[in-house]
Amino acid sequence: MKNKLHFLSGIPYSGSTLLSAILNQNPQTHVSTTSGLVHALAGLANTWKSNEILIYNDDEHKKLIQNMRNMIDICYEDIDKPVIIDKSRGWIGPNIMRSVSKVIDGQFKMIVTVRFLPDCVAELVNFAKPNNLDEFIELDESIQNLKSTYISLEEVYKHKPDNFLIVEYEDLIKNPKIQLDRIHEFLELPSFEYDFNNIDGSKVLKDDENLFNTDEFHDIKPVLAKQKDVNSKDILQHHYIPFCQPEFWLDQPRTIIEPHDIDLQLEAAIKGDFAEAWRLAEKLEKEEPNNPRAVFNRGWYYLRQNQVQKGYQLMDAGRVVGVFGNSKPNLSSPRWDGKSKGIVLLYLEGGLGDQIHQVRYAKNIAQRGCKVIVACSGSLCSLFADVEGVSSVVQHEAMPGVHHNYWVAGMSAVVPLGFELSDLDGSAYISKPTSITGSKKRIGLRWQGNPDFESDHHKLFPFELMFSAIKDVDAEFISLQRDATIKNSCPSWVKTVPLNTWEDTRNAVASCDLVISACTSVSHLSGAMGIPTWVILPVLPYFLYAKEGNKTPYYDSFTLFRQEQYGEWKAPFNKITQSLSVEPEKIRRIK
Amino acid sequence: MSLYVRIEDGEVKNCQGTTDDRPGWKSAVEVRPTIIPHRQAHSNHIFDLTKDPVEIIYLIENIEVDVRKAGLKSKSEFLFKQIVEIQNLLDRSQYNAEAIETARQQMNTKIASIDACTTHDQLDSLALDNQLDNPVLV
Numbered sequence: 001m002k003n004k005l006h007f008l009s010g011i012p013y014s015g016s017t018l019l020s021a022i023l024n025q026n027p028q029t030h031v032s033t034t035s036g037l038v039h040a041l042a043g044l045a046n047t048w049k050s051n052e053i054l055i056y057n058d059d060e061h062k063k064l065i066q067n068m069r070n071m072i073d074i075c076y077e078d079i080d081k082p083v084i085i086d087k088s089r090g091w092i093g094p095n096i097m098r099s100v101s102k103v104i105d106g107q108f109k110m111i112v113t114v115r116f117l118p119d120c121v122a123e124l125v126n127f128a129k130p131n132n133l134d135e136f137i138e139l140d141e142s143i144q145n146l147k148s149t150y151i152s153l154e155e156v157y158k159h160k161p162d163n164f165l166i167v168e169y170e171d172l173i174k175n176p177k178i179q180l181d182r183i184h185e186f187l188e189l190p191s192f193e194y195d196f197n198n199i200d201g202s203k204v205l206k207d208d209e210n211l212f213n214t215d216e217f218h219d220i221k222p223v224l225a226k227q228k229d230v231n232s233k234d235i236l237q238h239h240y241i242p243f244c245q246p247e248f249w250l251d252q253p254r255t256i257i258e259p260h261d262i263d264l265q266l267e268a269a270i271k272g273d274f275a276e277a278w279r280l281a282e283k284l285e286k287e288e289p290n291n292p293r294a295v296f297n298r299g300w301y302y303l304r305q306n307q308v309q310k311g312y313q314l315m316d317a318g319r320v321v322g323v324f325g326n327s328k329p330n331l332s333s334p335r336w337d338g339k340s341k342g343i344v345l346l347y348l349e350g351g352l353g354d355q356i357h358q359v360r361y362a363k364n365i366a367q368r369g370c371k372v373i374v375a376c377s378g379s380l381c382s383l384f385a386d387v388e389g390v391s392s393v394v395q396h397e398a399m400p401g402v403h404h405n406y407w408v409a410g411m412s413a414v415v416p417l418g419f420e421l422s423d424l425d426g427s428a429y430i431s432k433p434t435s436i437t438g439s440k441k442r443i444g445l446r447w448q449g450n451p452d453f454e455s456d457h458h459k460l461f462p463f464e465l466m467f468s469a470i471k472d473v474d475a476e477f478i479s480l481q482r483d484a485t486i487k488n489s490c491p492s493w494v495k496t497v498p499l500n501t502w503e504d505t506r507n508a509v510a511s512c513d514l515v516i517s518a519c520t521s522v523s524h525l526s527g528a529m530g531i532p533t534w535v536i537l538p539v540l541p542y543f544l545y546a547k548e549g550n551k552t553p554y555y556d557s558f559t560l561f562r563q564e565q566y567g568e569w570k571a572p573f574n575k576i577t578q579s580l581s582v583e584p585e586k587i588r589r590i591k
Numbered sequence: 592m593s594l595y596v597r598i599e600d601g602e603v604k605n606c607q608g609t610t611d612d613r614p615g616w617k618s619a620v621e622v623r624p625t626i627i628p629h630r631q632a633h634s635n636h637i638f639d640l641t642k643d644p645v646e647i648i649y650l651i652e653n654i655e656v657d658v659r660k661a662g663l664k665s666k667s668e669f670l671f672k673q674i675v676e677i678q679n680l681l682d683r684s685q686y687n688a689e690a691i692e693t694a695r696q697q698m699n700t701k702i703a704s705i706d707a708c709t710t711h712d713q714l715d716s717l718a719l720d721n722q723l724d725n726p727v728l729v
Binding site for chain 1: 678679681682691695704
């Protein structure tokens with residue numbers, strides 16, 4: 001390669017463009033504007049590896065490396081400066097860094113500009129001036145780019161800190177000479193006197209504006225100074241704290257963030273202090289009435305107070321920040337108002353258990369004179385085909401092509417239906433296949449849900465408590481646990497049955513006289529089929545079980561066993577042992 | 592075990608336990624320099640062709656604290672799983688939830704103390720390396 005190649009990257013709005021303009025004063029260095037070189041090299045490497053003609057062996061690998069070097073040379077053939085600094089966020093990636101290290105001469109060196117993350121986000125908000133801050137923060141590509149850059153940088157910096165020189169925006173503004181000296185030492189450049197009172201940013205700005213097809217994307221003044229104060233706390237409001245992420249490049253954290261009331265509310269609720277959590281909910285209502293997370297949480301407490309309609313209305317406000325685990329479906333049709341007749345697309349959302357719960361509303365919507373098409377995860381389609389009220393079922397991916405007049409969000413279907421507590425129907429709605437029964441009672445066990453979510457919801461209990469609670473019962477036990485890693489905790493006296501599909505699970509559940517389960521999708525299926533089901537719940541349960549007591553209006557066949565103290569799971573299992581010993585009729589064969 | 596290398600144009604072309612009819616075979620021995628247990632490991636090797644027999648010299652790489660921590664935590668988790676597996680094989684009348692609970696608490700304590708360490712000295716003071724390499728399953 002004819003030039004020495006280094007790299008420049010940065011979190012958006014952290015000064016990388018400014019730094020480019022400064023470094024370009026140096027006759028020894030050329031800093032590119034945002035470059036596509038990384039993508040071109042990645043494209044070449046991927047093509048090389050995936051193409052059968054270009055067999056990927058040692059010889060071909062040497063050719064690939066040489067081709068990549070040639071590509072870099074061609075890219076910068078018009079530049080007569082000995083040191084090239086290619087600017088792109090794409091360079092921050094472990095695989096890319098490893099591959100490029102083989103291509104360039106010498107060590108991979110990258111300068112990365114960083115800044116207090118909320119200030120970067122606030123700059124993006126100031127630039128975009130969104131009408132809806134919540135939607136912008138949740139969905140806008142620029143915010144997603146910022147998040148992914150931060151996450152990638154944290155990951156690669158952790159493993160290869162020596163490859164990076166981190167330049168903080170504030171330091172660059174306050175003490176540019178020190179930062180430029182650091183850069184020179186890092187890149188082993190000869191010394192150069194930069195003029196911080198005469199910075200020409202016109203070239204890089206023009207190129208970036210052409211690239212991003214927008215004006216005034218950045219503003220570089222000739223004299224180095226902080227351009228404007230950003231009051232990120234005011235601009236970002238309730239989004240401020242989530243962006244206060246660790247400044248991992250510092251040995252000691254600089255900012256100590258006080259927990260937000262929403263965090264305190266969650267902490268109180270997890271430990272069962274619902275009075276304090278409700279006090280905070282009321283406080284947040286006054287102080288941050290439009291904070292969608294606070295509104296969503298308040299909905300949970302209204303459900304706890306049996307105010308079903310109000311609770312669901314408030315929870316629906318959380319949709320904009322993705323509280324149900326799905327982004328807003330890309331549908332141009334209006335949301336159903338509960339009265340209009342036509343074809344209604346019932347969009348089932350959240351996890352599989354959520355969807356099994358929500359499909360019940362097809363019947364209620366159909367009773368209003370509508371034809372209901374259900375959109376759900378592909379694996380559940382067969383379960384829902386014969387649910388009352390369902391006209392047809394499509395999987396989510398096919399949803400945009402389905403003709404309909406209105407759509408309903410499954411989690412919020414109660415809102416247009418206008419339901420209150422007395423309108424909720426706990427009867428079975430998923431059909432139960434006929435199963436062969438043996439002479440012994442059969443109990444199905446499910447001790448853990450999706451391992452990705454268990455800890456988050458504080459519902460993971462020590463599995464041995466469940467096995468210990470039931471081991472003395474004269475019954476046959478089957479495992480309803482599908483995940484391979486979790487199955488390892490299953491004793492040999494608990495039988496395994498096929499659970500490869502949801503149809504298998506339906507058959508397995510149907511064969512049980514009783515299902516004992518953590519709050520999982522299997523418990524929803526069991527309840528939806530009307531099978532007696534005992535559900536073990538954490539102190540802070542899923543919203544369907546917010547209302548106190550051991551029964552729920554959503555599933556008549558459910559009995560709830562609640563954790564009584566955070567961190568302590570023995571109490572609900574002692575009750576299960578007791579119930580199994582004193583109420584054996586509950587698990588009598590009923591088929 | 593005997594080791595042989597085949598040298599062609601001053602480069603090692605083969606390294607194996609037996610020779611064949613091709614020319615250039617020489618005896619070789621492995622040289623593993625002393626390492627500091629739990630802090631260093633042998634990595635790649637180089638050939639010293641000036642020695643007879645040829646020396647296959649292993650290089651030494653330092654084990655980063657985080658890597659050692661991850662290994663210790665993984666072994667702690669594996670030990671817990673082994674105890675669960677023992678219980679799983681028992682008849683239901685012998686199933687001992689307390690044994691699993693105790694093992695879980697021990698695992699959690701170990702992991703918390705490993706997490707708290709930031710240096711090899713601190714990890715040494717836990718004295719977990721040998722204990723986890725040679726667990727006693729009760």
